[in-house]
Amino acid sequence: MNLDFDADELAFRDEVRAFLAAELPDDIRTAVADRTDLTKEQIVRWHGILHRRGWAVPKWAAEHGGRGWTPAQKYIFQEELSLARAPDEFSFNVAMIGPVIARFGTDAQKERFLPPTASLDIWWCQGFSEPGSGSDLASLKTTAVRDGDDYVVNGQKIWTTLAQHADWIFALVRTDPNAQKPQMGISFLLIDMTTPGITVRPIRTIDNHHEVNEVFFDDVRVPAENLIGQENKGWDYAKHLLGNERSGIARIGLSKERLRWARATAKEMAADGRMTQREHARLLRELIETEIDLKALELTQLRVVAADSAGGGGDPGAGAAASSILKVKGSDIQQRMTEIMMTLAGPAGLAQPDLDHGRNEEPQDRWLPAAAPYYFTMRKVSIYGGSNEIQRNIVAKTVMGL
Amino acid sequence: MDFSFSDDQRLLRETVARFVADRYGFEDRTRMMAMPGGRDPAIWSEMAELGLLGLPFAEADGGFGGGGTETMILMEEFGRGLVVEPYLSAIVLAGALLQDAATAEQRAARVERIVTGDLRLAVAFAEPRGPRYTVDARETVAVGDRLTGEKIAVLGGDQAQELIVSARTSEGSTALFFVDPAATGVSIRGEAGYDGSRVATVTLHDVAAERIPGDGAAHLSRAIEAANAALCAEAVGAMAAALDLTTEYLKTRKQFGVPIAAFQALQHRAVDMLMQLELARSMAILAAASLDRPAAERTANIAAAKAHIARASRFVGQQAVQLHGGIGITAEYKVGHIFKRLTAIETLFGDADHHIDALTDLGGLAA
Numbered sequence: 170m171n172l173d174f175d176a177d178e179l180a181f182r183d184e185v186r187a188f189l190a191a192e193l194p195d196d197i198r199t200a201v202a203d204r205t206d207l208t209k210e211q212i213v214r215w216h217g218i219l220h221r222r223g224w225a226v227p228k229w230a231a232e233h234g235g236r237g238w239t240p241a242q243k244y245i246f247q248e249e250l251s252l253a254r255a256p257d258e259f260s261f262n263v264a265m266i267g268p269v270i271a272r273f274g275t276d277a278q279k280e281r282f283l284p285p286t287a288s289l290d291i292w293w294c295q296g297f298s299e300p301g302s303g304s305d306l307a308s309l310k311t312t313a314v315r316d317g318d319d320y321v322v323n324g325q326k327i328w329t330t331l332a333q334h335a336d337w338i339f340a341l342v343r344t345d346p347n348a349q350k351p352q353m354g355i356s357f358l359l360i361d362m363t364t365p366g367i368t369v370r371p372i373r374t375i376d377n378h379h380e381v382n383e384v385f386f387d388d389v390r391v392p393a394e395n396l397i398g399q400e401n402k403g404w405d406y407a408k409h410l411l412g413n414e415r416s417g418i419a420r421i422g423l424s425k426e427r428l429r430w431a432r433a434t435a436k437e438m439a440a441d442g443r444m445t446q447r448e449h450a451r452l453l454r455e456l457i458e459t460e461i462d463l464k465a466l467e468l469t470q471l472r473v474v475a476a477d478s479a480g481g482g483g484d485p486g487a488g489a490a491a492s493s494i495l496k497v498k499g500s501d502i503q504q505r506m507t508e509i510m511m512t513l514a515g516p517a518g519l520a521q522p523d524l525d526h527g528r529n530e531e532p533q534d535r536w537l538p539a540a541a542p543y544y545f546t547m548r549k550v551s552i553y554g555g556s557n558e559i560q561r562n563i564v565a566k567t568v569m570g571l
Numbered sequence: 572m573d574f575s576f577s578d579d580q581r582l583l584r585e586t587v588a589r590f591v592a593d594r595y596g597f598e599d600r601t602r603m604m605a606m607p608g609g610r611d612p613a614i615w616s617e618m619a620e621l622g623l624l625g626l627p628f629a630e631a632d633g634g635f636g637g638g639g640t641e642t643m644i645l646m647e648e649f650g651r652g653l654v655v656e657p658y659l660s661a662i663v664l665a666g667a668l669l670q671d672a673a674t675a676e677q678r679a680a681r682v683e684r685i686v687t688g689d690l691r692l693a694v695a696f697a698e699p700r701g702p703r704y705t706v707d708a709r710e711t712v713a714v715g716d717r718l719t720g721e722k723i724a725v726l727g728g729d730q731a732q733e734l735i736v737s738a739r740t741s742e743g744s745t746a747l748f749f750v751d752p753a754a755t756g757v758s759i760r761g762e763a764g765y766d767g768s769r770v771a772t773v774t775l776h777d778v779a780a781e782r783i784p785g786d787g788a789a790h791l792s793r794a795i796e797a798a799n800a801a802l803c804a805e806a807v808g809a810m811a812a813a814l815d816l817t818t819e820y821l822k823t824r825k826q827f828g829v830p831i832a833a834f835q836a837l838q839h840r841a842v843d844m845l846m847q848l849e850l851a852r853s854m855a856i857l858a859a860a861s862l863d864r865p866a867a868e869r870t871a872n873i874a875a876a877k878a879h880i881a882r883a884s885r886f887v888g889q890q891a892v893q894l895h896g897g898i899g900i901t902a903e904y905k906v907g908h909i910f911k912r913l914t915a916i917e918t919l920f921g922d923a924d925h926h927i928d929a930l931t932d933l934g935g936l937a938a
Contacts, residue, residue, distance in 0.1 A: 170573065170574060170576070170580075170640045170856070170859070170860055171572060171573045172572060172856070172857065172860045173572060174572055175572070178572070241572060432935075454931055457927055457930050457931050458878075458927060460875075460930075460935050460936055461875045461878055461879050461927070461930070461936075462879065464857070464872075464875050464879075465850040465851070465853050465854050465879050466850065466853075468854065469849060471572060471574075472574050472853060472856075474572070475572050475573060475574045475575075476574070478572075479575060486574070487849040487852075490842075490849065491849075494846050494849055497846065498846065498850065558839070561838065561839045561842040561843070562835070562839075564845065565835075565839065565841065569818055569838075569842065569845065570818075570822070571818070571821060571822065571832040571837075571838045571841060
């Protein structure tokens with residue numbers, strides 16, 4: 170029993186820290202710290218910096234540019250990115266489609282797609298959810314009908330994040346409407362977003378931002394060579410995509426960074442009189458309570474990392490329920506931190522100036538108008554990726570046998 | 572980073588688990604608690620034979636040299652079985668004081684007899700009118716080596732052959748003393764705790780005592796940290812037992828023609844219990860692993876662990892009773908007794924609020 174990182178891991182952490190201190194551009198760090206939106210240019214620029222260092226897709230297999238990191242290194246890398254206020258990894262490319270192509274794609278698909286996916290020369294978006302198929306994803310209705318060398322795709326996807334920037338979409342489509350079970354009639358297709366018949370329509374969310382979209386398919390012809398794996402096996406590939414990485418689910422670093430930020434900000438606001446001593450004391454207590462819960466979550470995440478490293482024999486790392494626990498409790502704490510931001514902002518956070526075209530804000534106040542949109546948009550974290558209620562269903566059925 | 576157990580540690584778990592399963596079934600426990608003094612004296616001897624009583628003592632003193640992880644393993648299994656023997660007070664708490672504070676001569680006179688089960692200690696520090704969780708003695712006064720005062724909530728106080736008592740010295744500091752409970756001027760009133768424990772009120776009137784050197788308050792604080800780490804592990808075991816019973820009950824109890832496990836509201840509650848249990852287990856591991864860390868880190872981590880586990884204990888205990896319905900509040904069924912022990916664990920050695928305040932004063936956990 171030893172809860173410390175070993176010397177190699179600490180050296181690796183120092184290496185990541187030094188890289189971030191030297192290479193993370195100020196404008197990007199500031200945007201992440203203030204929780205204002207990153208532009209497409211900023212996302213691409215940061216990904217390029219990581220790519221040049223060889224750290225854009227570290228979790229991939231070595232032959233595709235991966236680093237062969239241990240689970241502990243993966244955990245450390247993500248935590249350090251968050252603590253340094255670097256952008257999240259570009260998950261659609263890095264965590265989702267890349268590993269699926271590497272595992273289930275043909276050699277031709279690997280050769281064609283993996284290098285530009287790793288470098289973000291192809292920007293991927295994810296076409297899974299549909300208006301009638303959210304938690305019950307397997308009921309999806311978008312069809313793909315084989316016609317010669319093509320599939321003809323018709324239907325609609327929704328909640329498609331950053332589809333407005335995307336070059337390609339990976340989509341689940343129904344290829345066998347008469348399958349025994351709905352899961353058995355689904356295929357996994359790669360679709361060029363410039364193909365005729367695709368329409369992207371923005372959805373404005375309650376934070377008044379445009380992040381998600383509807384994507385419509387109207388007789389879209391997709392070459393059959395863009396099918397991943399076998400027809401009607403797409404559900405298996407999608408499950409692999411959603412469940413292949415447990416080292417970062419709880420987003421410990423992100424919440425730790427917010428906690429540090431909130432402590433420092435509260436101290437400033439108490440010192441300059443924007444917060445009474447009583448308000449400050451109450452907030453400090455709330456931060457302590459959140460920090461305790463975050464510590465419990467961090468240790469649980471580390472137990473999972475250790476269990477994945479050891480390959481059995483030790484503590485089971487919360488076993489089969491681990492992913493769901495980390496997801497549910499991690500999203501709870503992320504959301505609590507957004508509530509604390511709202512408490513700090515108070516009524517001064519109400520006004521929503523147009524930061525890009527408006528007044529020149531004092532730099533330390535840029536977070537103020539961003540607090541509320543961030544609070545609103547972060548309600549998504551307990552909804553996406555299998556809602557917290559779906560996670561409880563999964564644990565009840567598969568772990569507890571209820 | 573390594574959360575695995577050694578072969579010896581796995582063997583210890585098997586030994587304790589088997590002992591608890593064989594000798595400490597719920598009916599055995601009920602029968603023992605009905606005996607005079609609320610205990611079967613044979614159990615303590617069996618614990619000695621299994622080597623459990625020497626677990627935390629240094630090998631040089633005749634113990635087995637176990638650390639925080641070993642105590643965690645043992646206490647988790649004791650928690651599963653709702654073991655009511657005064658292990659926490661006599662071995663963990665008093666043991667920590669002996670190891671950290673007592674002189675070599677004082678240890679030599681005691682540890683071997685503790686390991687064989689012939690000597691049981693109890694620690695008397697709480698007072699009726701002081702702040703509830705202070706380690707400073709106020710009302711019990713030492714004049715030279717003679718003590719006068721009153722102590723409450725002395726765990727295992729009526730089962731001990733020797734007491735460690737805190738008292739205020741003429742310099743105004745807190746010191747610790749060995750006291751013979753049979754000595755002139757000592758009166759002990761033992762009572763049953765709602766959780767099956769034994770607690771005593773100890774009254775001292777000009778009682779002869781043997782001083783333990785050093786700062787008694789500091790020694791008590793550190794020993795209480797060891798006790799809290801042990802309580803965290805016991806709570807994990809008790810919560811695991813509560814969850815197992817509850818899961819089984821949900822699958823077997825039928826209403827509206829179906830097992831009540833079919834109802835999603837109940838499924839989700841059970842899952843929330845499991846999540847709390849696993850987070851609590853993480854904190855019990857943190858507490859155990861922190862015992863040999865530098866003081867600031869140790870104190871902060873154990874405060875965080877106890878605060879978290881106090882909350883988890885309340886949630887899991889209450890929900891275990893709730894999901895059982897009426898049977899959950901009957902004395903003849905185990906789950907209500909688990910709830911009562913979890914409730915005692917919440918309040919012993921500082922409740923959640925106390926530890927949150929302590930952590931606030933420390934400025935939070937180390938980064």
